Amino acid sequence: xxxxxxxxxxxxxxxxxxxxxxxxxxxxxxxxxxxxxxxxxxxxxxxxxxxxxxxxxxxxxxxxxxxxxxxxxxxxxxxxxxxxxxxxxxxxxxxxxxxxxxxxxxxxxxxxxxxxxxxxxxxxxxxxxxxxxxxxxxxxxxxxxxxxxxxxxxxxxxxxxxxxxxxxxxxxxxxxxxxxxxxxxxxxxxxxxxxxxxxxxxxxxxxxxxxxxxxxxxxxxxxxxxxxxxxxxxxxxxxxxxxxxxxxxxxxxxxxxxxxxxxxxxxxxxxxxxxxxxxxxxxxxxxxxxxxxxxxxxxxxxxxxxxxx
Amino acid sequence: xxxxxxxxxxxxxxxxxxxxxxxxxxxxxxxxxxxxxxxxxxxxxxxxxxxxxxxxxxxxxxxxxxxxxxxxxxxxxxxxxxxxxxxxxxxxxxxxxxxxxxxxxxxxxxxxxxxxxxxxxxxxxxxxxxxxxxxxxxxxxxxxxxxxxxxxxxxxxxxxxxxxxxxxxxxxxxxxxxxxxxxxxxxxxxxxxxxxxxxxxxxxxxxxxxxxxxxxxxxxxxxxxxxxxxxxxxxxxxxxxxxxxxxxxxxxxxxxxxxxxxxxxxxxxxxxxxxxxxxxxxxxxxxxxxxxxxxxxxxxxxxxxxxxxxxxxxxxxxxxxxxxxxxxxxxxxxxxxxxxxxxxxxxx
Ligand SMILES: Nc1ncnc2c1ncn2[C@@H]1O[C@H](COP(=O)(O)OP(=O)(O)OP(=O)(O)O)[C@@H](O)[C@H]1O
Ligand SMILES: [Mg+2]
Numbered sequence: 001x002x003x004x005x006x007x008x009x010x011x012x013x014x015x016x017x018x019x020x021x022x023x024x025x026x027x028x029x030x031x032x033x034x035x036x037x038x039x040x041x042x043x044x045x046x047x048x049x050x051x052x053x054x055x056x057x058x059x060x061x062x063x064x065x066x067x068x069x070x071x072x073x074x075x076x077x078x079x080x081x082x083x084x085x086x087x088x089x090x091x092x093x094x095x096x097x098x099x100x101x102x103x104x105x106x107x108x109x110x111x112x113x114x115x116x117x118x119x120x121x122x123x124x125x126x127x128x129x130x131x132x133x134x135x136x137x138x139x140x141x142x143x144x145x146x147x148x149x150x151x152x153x154x155x156x157x158x159x160x161x162x163x164x165x166x167x168x169x170x171x172x173x174x175x176x177x178x179x180x181x182x183x184x185x186x187x188x189x190x191x192x193x194x195x196x197x198x199x200x201x202x203x204x205x206x207x208x209x210x211x212x213x214x215x216x217x218x219x220x221x222x223x224x225x226x227x228x229x230x231x232x233x234x235x236x237x238x239x240x241x242x243x244x245x246x247x248x249x250x251x252x253x254x255x256x257x258x259x260x261x262x263x264x265x266x267x268x269x270x271x272x273x274x275x276x277x278x279x280x281x282x283x284x285x286x287x288x289x290x291x292x293x294x295x296x297x298x299x300x301x302x303x304x305x306x307x308x309x
Numbered sequence: 310x311x312x313x314x315x316x317x318x319x320x321x322x323x324x325x326x327x328x329x330x331x332x333x334x335x336x337x338x339x340x341x342x343x344x345x346x347x348x349x350x351x352x353x354x355x356x357x358x359x360x361x362x363x364x365x366x367x368x369x370x371x372x373x374x375x376x377x378x379x380x381x382x383x384x385x386x387x388x389x390x391x392x393x394x395x396x397x398x399x400x401x402x403x404x405x406x407x408x409x410x411x412x413x414x415x416x417x418x419x420x421x422x423x424x425x426x427x428x429x430x431x432x433x434x435x436x437x438x439x440x441x442x443x444x445x446x447x448x449x450x451x452x453x454x455x456x457x458x459x460x461x462x463x464x465x466x467x468x469x470x471x472x473x474x475x476x477x478x479x480x481x482x483x484x485x486x487x488x489x490x491x492x493x494x495x496x497x498x499x500x501x502x503x504x505x506x507x508x509x510x511x512x513x514x515x516x517x518x519x520x521x522x523x524x525x526x527x528x529x530x531x532x533x534x535x536x537x538x539x540x541x542x543x544x545x546x547x548x549x550x551x552x553x554x555x556x557x558x559x560x561x562x563x564x565x566x567x568x569x570x571x572x573x574x575x576x577x578x579x580x581x582x583x584x585x586x587x588x589x590x591x592x593x594x595x596x597x598x599x600x601x602x603x604x605x606x607x608x609x610x611x612x613x614x615x616x617x618x619x620x621x622x623x624x625x626x627x628x629x630x631x632x633x634x635x636x637x638x639x640x641x642x643x644x645x646x647x648x649x650x651x652x653x654x655x656x657x
Contacts, residue, residue: 203361204394208408208455209382218407222398 049279056273069280079281081256082264083288089175089246089260090239090292096179097235098228101186106216109194119191126184134248137177138164141249164250167257174258177245182238186231193227194220229300233293240289261285311372311385311462311495312337313358318367320353320519327353328519331367335497335512340489342498344506344542345516351499354516355465358497359388371463382411387456388465392472393448395440395455402427402436405454426458430484446477457488466498470505482508503543507531515539537655540586546617548653549592549627551585561585561654564623566602571649577656584655589617591651592629594643601644606637620645 017026050069053061073079104122111118128136140146141163149160163173197220205215243262246252252259252267259267261281269278313335320328328350335341343351356362358369360381368375376384387408395404403410406423414422427433430450440448449469456464466485470478486509489496500506506513507527515522515530515538523535527543534540540548553563555577560567563585577583595601604622616635620627620643629645637643 198394200390200392200394201396204388204390204396204455205407205411206361206381207359207386207388208459209411210407211382211411214411218399219396 046279046282049276050283052276054275055277056275069277072277073280073284078256078259078264079261079284082259082261082281083284085171085258086240086260086262086285086288087292088171089178089242089258090236090289092172092175093178093182093239093242094232094235096175097183097186098232100179100183101190101231102224104183104187105190105194106220109191122187123184125180126182128181130181130242130244131248133177133181134245137173137180137245138249141173165254167254170250170254170258174246174249177249178239178242181245182235185238186235189227189231190224193224197223232296236293236296237289240285240292261288312370313463313495313497314368314370314373315354315358316368316370318354318357318369319365320350320357320362321365326519328357331516331519331521333514333521333524335495338493338495340486340496340498340509340511341514342500342506342510342512343514343516344500344503345522346542347501349516350519351501351516352467355388355467355497355499358384358463359386359465360384384463385461386463386465387459387461388467389449389452389456389469391468393440393452395448395451397440400437400439401432401443401451401454404440404451405432405436405458408455408459422458423454426454429457430454445473446481449473449481453485453488457492460494462495464494464496466496468500469498471500471502478505485509504545507543513543515542534586534653537584537586540653540655544588546589546628546630548586548588549625549629550655551587551622551625551627552657553583553585555579555581555583561652563602566600568600568602568647568652569649570652570654574654574656577654582657584657586653586655587647587651589628589630590615591648592627593646593648594618594629594631594633595646597644601646603642603644606639606641606643608639609635609637618643 017023051065051067053064053066053068055061108115108118108122125133140148143149143160143162143165146160146163148163152158152160161169163169201219202215205219210218241262243260243266246258246260246263247266250258252263261284265278265281265285268274268281313333315331315333318328318331319326331350331354333341343354345351353362357364358371360376360379364377368377370376371384371386396407399407402423405426406419409419409422423436424433427436430453432447432450432454435443435447435451440451443451449472452469469485470481473481482505485496485498489509498505498509510527512524512526513530514524517538523530523539530539530543534543534548537548537550541550551563553561553568555574556562556567557579559570559573561570561583562568568585574583597603602622604620604627606618607621607626608619610617610619615630615632618629618631618635620629622645627645
């Protein structure tokens, strides 16, 4: 054995690389570099752009670096409003999607007949591209011909609206369309989470005189806590980033009432053609959503007694 | 406290008949054990009483009130599950107090009753722990605590000890028995372990293939089993069963030997085939002679206080238990005497 090992011994420099503690890191180095390149480079470019002055209406200013875009941002009332709309949109879609997904998951978990069909029905909206979702809801919301107003004709005391044109209804209307499109993501997670809860716990709870609501409150919810926490983060980011539904349905209107950060960024880049200011708004969006997610994580209780996970 | 009555209970899953026309009547304060081989429907019967399983036909009453349509919460029963079914995210204290919290019992009273139950079961030091931080025996006690704290009118146990090791099982068995003596509440206990059944029960219900095979006190089942199945199920080592034919008058023929019976069994005509049972400790080794069976000794198992011999008699393998020292080697021919009064005769 020893002699064989001896015969194949590598030169000492190579053996340090391959046999030493650095070996695992050397193995993943190419992947790390690749990831760093793919993820890091566009970010760095966005940061660089936000300090530059690339605006097609003032081409001469290009190459002037400084904090002027950030100064402008701090003084821009539209940016504050957009931040508020994005946050509202995010909160609305998270609450709507979690509520919708949880309801759907609870409804379909025990169905025996056509269970596949029921699940597919709830997953279907997810397969619809956001652009198509926007078109579908645009037609449904239409003040004159939309199916929503037609249905409301049968409901006393609630009048039809120009949903996307009224200031008060535009943002909620967008949120409903977004929820319809994205809640299936949460739905499949919840369905999987529900399946993992042993039936025996519900049987014990029934024997222990818990009613349906108490079973939900004391068995289901505690077991789903971790999944809900993860889903909320996912939905927060999705909500903050969403663009196509808003852009197609209202374009930020009426009169800026739905102009979220993403729409404002788009307008800055492709209407005003001020790419550097758009990049600055983009940086604001990243920082704001990161802070919201971190803030949410702080709100979650630490793992310990009373936790499932 | 309450009596329990199963009347013509039938349970069907699709085409599968799980229970067939089961009648059992349990009086107030009784400790009844359902015993039988795996899959005979013991758990199903218990779960129907608990309200976890719908009843296909028949009726179940608790304290003379038909409960078929009542949900579990209105039946005033507590149940201990085989895998305990503790709430994994709640502390021991919260697990035990759960049934009280669900009906809005005032907090001070919950605390008092939980600490009483914990005291009784030796769980006081563990009240703040989570179930996963407990040993199997401690979890089992928590499950019992959750049942005890309610002061229900009937306790149901579904193989509560089957996940414990042998010595702990014996200890917990004793604790359950003491619990019954102390509370005097009706208890129904499911097991497939006949020793558990014998030691715990006031009365045993032997189930087989979804039917009641026999109901009786442990001694009744042991001394006068109604069928070869019960005879072999109750008692350890199991009763020996020989195939034989009824001879004239008071003899039964096993292989070539005529064995005397004490009295002629009624309803069996001469020449009819029958089964003859005898418990291993009732068979004695003897000298060759009239009325003894001879066979070949195959195995001697030492048990300390006794020896267990396996003997091949004709086509039947027979076990006998003897207090005497044995100097015989496997292969030797031995002669068995069977006292007539110890024989159990079953028509075939
Ligand atoms: N949900 C179900 N669907 C179909 N068949 C079932 C169902 N539950 C139980 N069975 C069948 O009913 C029969 C009785 O089951 P049960 O659980 O009552 O047996 P058991 O006597 O408790 O057995 P064990 O000692 O193994 O626990 C079994 O044959 C089982 O396969
Ligand atoms: Mg069972």
